[in-house]
Amino acid sequence: MIHIAVLGSTNMDLVTYVAKAPQRGETVTGREFRTIPGGKGANQAIAAARAGATVSMIGAVGNDDFGARLRDTLEHSGADTDSLRTVEGQSGTAHIVVDDEGGNAIVVIPGANGTVDHLSPGDEGVIASADALLLQLEIPLDAVIAGAEAARRHGVRTILTPAPAQPLPPELFAATDLLVPNEYEAVTLTGRTDPREAAIALLEVVPEVVVTLGAVGSLYVARGTEPLLVPAPRVTAVDTTGAGDTFAGALAVALAEEKPVREALSWAAAAAALSVQREGASVSMPYRPEIEAQYTA
Numbered sequence: 552m553i554h555i556a557v558l559g560s561t562n563m564d565l566v567t568y569v570a571k572a573p574q575r576g577e578t579v580t581g582r583e584f585r586t587i588p589g590g591k592g593a594n595q596a597i598a599a600a601r602a603g604a605t606v607s608m609i610g611a612v613g614n615d616d617f618g619a620r621l622r623d624t625l626e627h628s629g630a631d632t633d634s635l636r637t638v639e640g641q642s643g644t645a646h647i648v649v650d651d652e653g654g655n656a657i658v659v660i661p662g663a664n665g666t667v668d669h670l671s672p673g674d675e676g677v678i679a680s681a682d683a684l685l686l687q688l689e690i691p692l693d694a695v696i697a698g699a700e701a702a703r704r705h706g707v708r709t710i711l712t713p714a715p716a717q718p719l720p721p722e723l724f725a726a727t728d729l730l731v732p733n734e735y736e737a738v739t740l741t742g743r744t745d746p747r748e749a750a751i752a753l754l755e756v757v758p759e760v761v762v763t764l765g766a767v768g769s770l771y772v773a774r775g776t777e778p779l780l781v782p783a784p785r786v787t788a789v790d791t792t793g794a795g796d797t798f799a800g801a802l803a804v805a806l807a808e809e810k811p812v813r814e815a816l817s818w819a820a821a822a823a824a825l826s827v828q829r830e831g832a833s834v835s836m837p838y839r840p841e842i843e844a845q846y847t848a
């Protein structure tokens with residue numbers, strides 16, 4: 552069975568659903584409030600587990616009620632939490648406003664995620680035993696770099712979602728095999744506004760790039776090959792929170808299974824399309840049989 556390791560964040564998402572997000576200084580009445588387990592790391596772990604992989608989650612939760620629920624949610628989706636530490640203090644939280652078009656705005660308070668600034672004893676062994684390591688940027692950069700470099704030492708493929716968007720140091724690019732930014736992150740990293748130009752510019756620092764383009768699909772570029780645009784299924788989105796994480800988790804599984812790139816991207820797009828039709832991040836992620844039913848080659 553495919554084994555995916557994830558080094559990253561866990562957040563409790565505090566989600567407000569409202570017709571239109573308020574402007575500065577404005578007060579509006581929303582429709583619903585929910586607490587939903589999320590965090591880019593945990594979301595990717597759950598997406599990969601539901602897509603059929605054995606998953607190890609490396610990170611931290613606080614010793615509060617949210618932490619216990621975050622751990623439970625991972626375990627219920629089949630992810631191993633032996634490397635998920637419980638630390639003194641609050642778990643990470645994400646304060647999310649979702650509007651009637653399915654768009655969102657998010658403020659993250661790192662909490663326990665901020666303590667994940669290095670690899671703990673045992674983490675390198677977990678990474679070494681995986682087929683791929685999924686990384687994002689909601690834990691301190693030092694740990695992301697240490698994880699990527701550990702994976703590199705053991706010949707494990709590293710897949711980095713550079714979110715939240717920020718400039719990155721050369722040593723992280725040097726230890727990244729596949730970079731999966733969205734359009735906004737690709738622009739932040741390169742200063743180019745055209746996603747195709749941004750993707751090609753990123754090939755100077757990493758060998759493979761997938762730019763996710765929301766409802767349009769995704770653009771794959773690799774050194775020495777023609778860019779490949781793979782469309783996404785047409786669906787009506789109710790909540791896009793975690794769509795990129797669903798895509799990354801499913802993509803890691805598909806690539807580890809050695810699906811050809813076009814097929815892997817379509818498969819990941821099918822998973823993401825299913826997730827945006829339901830509310831919430833982790834709870835919206837599809838199980839493998841649903842992905843197989845939605846997927847068209």
Ligand code: RIB
Pocket residue numbers: 562563564588589590591594644645657659689792793794795796832833
């Ligand atoms: O990518 C979506 C995630 O970003 C949410 O679940 C939230 O926790 C924020 O980290």
